[in-house]
Amino acid sequence: MTQERKTAIVTGGSKGIGAAISQRLAGDGHAVVVNYARDETSARQVVEVIEGAGGRALAVKGDVAEPGCMKSLFDAAEKAFGPVTVLVNNAGVMHCEPVGAVSDADFDAQCAVNIGGTFRGLREAANRLADNGAIVSLSSSVVGLYQPTYGVYAATKAAVEAMTHVLARELGARGITVNCIAPGPVETELFLAGKPEAMVEKIRQMSPFSRLGTPEDISSAVAFLAGPDGRWISGQTLRANGGII
Ligand SMILES: NC(=O)c1ccc[n+]([C@@H]2O[C@H](COP(=O)([O-])OP(=O)(O)OC[C@H]3O[C@@H](n4cnc5c(N)ncnc54)[C@H](OP(=O)(O)O)[C@@H]3O)[C@@H](O)[C@H]2O)c1
Structure with a gap:
């Protein structure tokens, strides 16, 4: 990956973990497409923060389920910044x-965003990402926790992991992680x-660190996998969870 022209797309980059990833990748020298589905104000705020720090970013609306x-x-x-080097x-x-x-509708909705959106992101990246680029997809540690009520959500993230590990083998020859x-x-x-506060506190205490993760805890891990120090890591799921499992 060249130092001069690095372009990242972050789906759902306007809030929470995605906003931290957008800002971190911008700080690491990427021009960033900050995708959002509904809340334009939050996306624009992320772009303003990036631009205020001297970076380049563009808010782009779009529902990944479409x-x-x-x-x-x-x-x-590509139009704004050139070839895409990182997809998150x-x-x-x-x-x-x-x-x-x-309900069937709820099952379909979670599959459409979590599996469908990620699948189409992976497919587009397989065809358009620059050689030596990086793809990082968000799974969840609930895949391995088997907790009641997380069945469908965990299943969608297990599908994300499966597609990721297969695509790593398909794209390795192009230097893409x-x-x-x-x-x-x-x-x-x-x-x-x-979630009531009592439930949040119980979950906090599940971690040996007795706290929840922050969006920045996760964006650091994404930056590592997307950056120069992560080039020999591919086909992996990194469980960034404060030792919860
Ligand atoms: N938070 C956790 O504890 C946790 C744990 C494990 C994994 N994860 C995963 O980490 C990722 C980010 O989670 P988060 O907690 O940061 O979520 P969040 O705070 O709810 O933020 C979600 C972001 O995604 C966007 N978004 C939602 N649906 C979308 C769609 N269909 N198309 C495009 N953008 C969409 C939202 O934009 P709008 O507001 O404009 O809709 C927002 O920017 C998710 O994949 C989640 O499953 C989260």
Whole structure:
């Protein structure tokens, strides 16, 4: 990867973990496409922070569950900044319910974003990412925890890991690394929504560090895999979770 022209796309880059990844990759010299689905204000704020620090960024709306979204994001990135060198498949949704209570619509919605969005991101990157680039997709440590109510969400992330490990073998000849980051609980809207403080505290104490992860804990790990120090790491899932499992 050249130092001069580094361009990253971060899906769901406007909030939570994605916002931290966008800002970190910009700080590491990438021009960043900050994708968002609905909340333009948050995306613009991330772009302003990046530009205020001397970086380059562009907010691009698009729902990764829509079949044309990833193509549009690559088109926008190439037009604004040049060839894409890093893709971070970060956009994701989580709805926790016992398997017996999950509606078909909820199952389909989680699959459409978490599996469908990531699949189309991986496919577009397989065809358009610059040689020697990097792909990082967000899984979750719940894949290995088997906790009640996480059945469908964990299944979608297991699919992300499977596609990642296969694609790593398909793209290695071009010097492209393909990895997953599997965070434990991270203090974001997605994690905190609907959880009473007592439950949050119980989850905090599951970690030997007795705290939740921060978005920056995760963006550091993404920056490592996407950066020059991660070039011999591919086909891996890095469980960035404060030792929770
Ligand atoms: N937080 C955790 O504890 C945790 C743990 C393990 C894994 N993860 C994974 O980490 C990733 C980020 O999670 P987070 O906690 O940062 O989530 P978050 O705080 O809910 O932020 C989600 C971001 O994704 C965007 N987004 C949602 N649906 C989208 C769609 N269909 N298309 C494009 N963008 C979409 C949102 O934009 P809008 O607001 O505009 O919709 C927002 O920028 C997810 O893949 C999640 O599964 C999170």
